[in-house]
Amino acid sequence: MSGATTHGGGATVAPREADAATATNGDLVTVKDLKVHFPITSGIVFQRKVGAVHAVDGISLIVKRGETLGLVGESGCGKSTTGRAILRLEPLTGGHVLYEGADLARLSGRALRRQRRRMQMIFQDPYASLNSRMTVGDIVGEPLLVHKLCPRREREKRTRDLLELVGINPNTLNRYPHEFSGGQRQRIGIARALAVEPNFIVCDEPISALDVSIRAQIINLLQRLQGEFGLTYLFIAHDLSVVRHISDRVAVMYLGRIVELAENSVLYETPMHPYTQALLSAVPIPDPAVEEMRRPIVLKGDVPSPVDPPSGCHFHTRCPAVQEGLCDVNDPALVEVRPAHWAACHLITPGDFPNIRTAENIGPDLGATALRDEGG
Amino acid sequence: MGGSTAQLLTVTDLSVEFASQEGTVHAVDHVSFALDQGELVGLVGESGCGKSITALSILGLVRMMKNSTTSGVIDFEGKDLVSLPENDVRKVRGRDISMIFQDPVTSLNPVLSIERQMTEGIEVHLDLSHGEAVKRSIEMLKLVGIPKAEERIHDYPHQFSGGMRQRVMIAIALSCNPKLLLADEPTTALDVTIQAQILRLMKRLSHEYNAAIIVITHDLGVVAGMCRRILVMYAGRIVEEGPAKPLFHHPFHPYTVGLLRSVPRLDEPRSVALQSIEGLPPDLAHLPPGCAFAPRCTFATRECWESVPELFPATDGRRSACFHFEKLVQAEPARRGAALAAAGEAETA
Numbered sequence: 001m002s003g004a005t006t007h008g009g010g011a012t013v014a015p016r017e018a019d020a021a022t023a024t025n026g027d028l029v030t031v032k033d034l035k036v037h038f039p040i041t042s043g044i045v046f047q048r049k050v051g052a053v054h055a056v057d058g059i060s061l062i063v064k065r066g067e068t069l070g071l072v073g074e075s076g077c078g079k080s081t082t083g084r085a086i087l088r089l090e091p092l093t094g095g096h097v098l099y100e101g102a103d104l105a106r107l108s109g110r111a112l113r114r115q116r117r118r119m120q121m122i123f124q125d126p127y128a129s130l131n132s133r134m135t136v137g138d139i140v141g142e143p144l145l146v147h148k149l150c151p152r153r154e155r156e157k158r159t160r161d162l163l164e165l166v167g168i169n170p171n172t173l174n175r176y177p178h179e180f181s182g183g184q185r186q187r188i189g190i191a192r193a194l195a196v197e198p199n200f201i202v203c204d205e206p207i208s209a210l211d212v213s214i215r216a217q218i219i220n221l222l223q224r225l226q227g228e229f230g231l232t233y234l235f236i237a238h239d240l241s242v243v244r245h246i247s248d249r250v251a252v253m254y255l256g257r258i259v260e261l262a263e264n265s266v267l268y269e270t271p272m273h274p275y276t277q278a279l280l281s282a283v284p285i286p287d288p289a290v291e292e293m294r295r296p297i298v299l300k301g302d303v304p305s306p307v308d309p310p311s312g313c314h315f316h317t318r319c320p321a322v323q324e325g326l327c328d329v330n331d332p333a334l335v336e337v338r339p340a341h342w343a344a345c346h347l348i349t350p351g352d353f354p355n356i357r358t359a360e361n362i363g364p365d366l367g368a369t370a371l372r373d374e375g376g
Numbered sequence: 377m378g379g380s381t382a383q384l385l386t387v388t389d390l391s392v393e394f395a396s397q398e399g400t401v402h403a404v405d406h407v408s409f410a411l412d413q414g415e416l417v418g419l420v421g422e423s424g425c426g427k428s429i430t431a432l433s434i435l436g437l438v439r440m441m442k443n444s445t446t447s448g449v450i451d452f453e454g455k456d457l458v459s460l461p462e463n464d465v466r467k468v469r470g471r472d473i474s475m476i477f478q479d480p481v482t483s484l485n486p487v488l489s490i491e492r493q494m495t496e497g498i499e500v501h502l503d504l505s506h507g508e509a510v511k512r513s514i515e516m517l518k519l520v521g522i523p524k525a526e527e528r529i530h531d532y533p534h535q536f537s538g539g540m541r542q543r544v545m546i547a548i549a550l551s552c553n554p555k556l557l558l559a560d561e562p563t564t565a566l567d568v569t570i571q572a573q574i575l576r577l578m579k580r581l582s583h584e585y586n587a588a589i590i591v592i593t594h595d596l597g598v599v600a601g602m603c604r605r606i607l608v609m610y611a612g613r614i615v616e617e618g619p620a621k622p623l624f625h626h627p628f629h630p631y632t633v634g635l636l637r638s639v640p641r642l643d644e645p646r647s648v649a650l651q652s653i654e655g656l657p658p659d660l661a662h663l664p665p666g667c668a669f670a671p672r673c674t675f676a677t678r679e680c681w682e683s684v685p686e687l688f689p690a691t692d693g694r695r696s697a698c699f700h701f702e703k704l705v706q707a708e709p710a711r712r713g714a715a716l717a718a719a720g721e722a723e724t725a
Binding site: 279299 | 568573634636654656
């Protein structure tokens, strides 16, 4: 984001975020024009490629050291694939992922393994992400063994410490995952991720499989650990309220692309992209009086298939502000519309906001503060 | 309020137990509530609290389950669905009472066309010919907003998206003009923008057809915009009941307070830490002798550990199953939205 600071008033089209930024010390992960396409094949013996699922279709972003970058979007928008591709758990179709300036795509073997120690993942489903035939101690201790992080004698002690850290009784070391509840399993998954002392953790919907009363416990735990170990999170979720709670900056994805990226408060108080606005207005607020006053923007139709994404702006088929001949033809670039606020929409030009100001639909308090800091 | 509303459903002292190797599981434990015609009620609780089993027993589906014992009375228009013979329950199920399930992917049969799945119930319950049933099905599909319904009716479930499948489910559920619709997590599997569409649709159709809906969910936001009355369940019991607005603004049960505080809200300033409810929900096979929430409750006293609180009546037709609810009544409302609520009520009064 170093390019952002040179920004004056409402300036001209700024380059894509990652292009503008060189790997400075503040940037931990730099993603440049990342593409992940999954081939669709036909035929049994001689498989021909007949198409591709454009899961991630050219996204660029930076994760700064010590921050939590929220990545939100609806199912199938490519947010999880992005997270997995950043860790090289999915093969990249194009683009680069730089971790501390080093291109992960070029690494292999021992060098890759060494890098992987620095980056971990917490998975969505705690019932599927723990091996049901391994004891909790083995699950949490395995990364220590794989990465040769501590002598055999100390492994048990280290495992106990890790379990204690996430709020699991260390004496349950010899138990199996099925003996634990969902929330406890998620804690075990977090302990496993922490075992290798990573800097960067991709949290892929870490609370969506949990009960409401347990979610807050896990969120609080993740925040505590971040403070304690100076962790950097890429927090992937579809729940916008949770992402607002935990993130420093937020990126909104739609059909494989980032449509908006900004500081947390900026994005939630003055969303610019029509999709972000609709998304925020559709989040139910647990308060009948507030719900009564809100006028959600109800989008028509469904998310189109990523196999054959719409031409131009991917959102144009559902956009309430679509302009024919423009949105369905040209592909909007993610540009910096004002300092540190990026959006990909033809109707937003830097310094000049679209007429679709619907922040009052989001909630009374958000509406009040909307568009306050127009000067940047 | 006002207007002549007749009672549609009265559940009295409903208990459902399952015999298991680990002992008797008390899935539903002396639950009583009533529902008026056309009323929208939210049944809120976490997984395993008994909300789905309550719904399934209203449909008469629980008594078919192995090792289950159902007691109490489910009075639906004068018929007791607990003791009614299966042949008679069949006439009610799918016709007067129907259900929308959580997962539209698994609740539709993948090898039958939408036409087959829709017309089956209509032919049986409304005694129509196949041709007439197809006509009615197309009408219903149009009603729920399926484009090109005449063509799409021949399609199979996999040819529809998640939101569209849930629309088909709603069309099937409403096709026999039910008086009561049980919606079990109807939008949990859907995205927020689709959720908004489906909730609107359900609300509109309930109004048009005077169908009562019980919305079963763990998401407080979903029921806040839709239901007038809320039932909160915990460990097989109703712990709080009342009209939605006052209940959300000033809950009278510590569990409801905890639930509301533990979810971040978009319309409130960000807080540093969420107030979580510590501990875990109890094992339904080994319930504590007293209040099931006592181990996680900050108000718990000896009384709470020793005896089970009944649903005490509070102000404005509200009920709370807490020995200490008076303290909560006097306490400041949990949320600052309370001022808004007061204003809103003054308007509607």
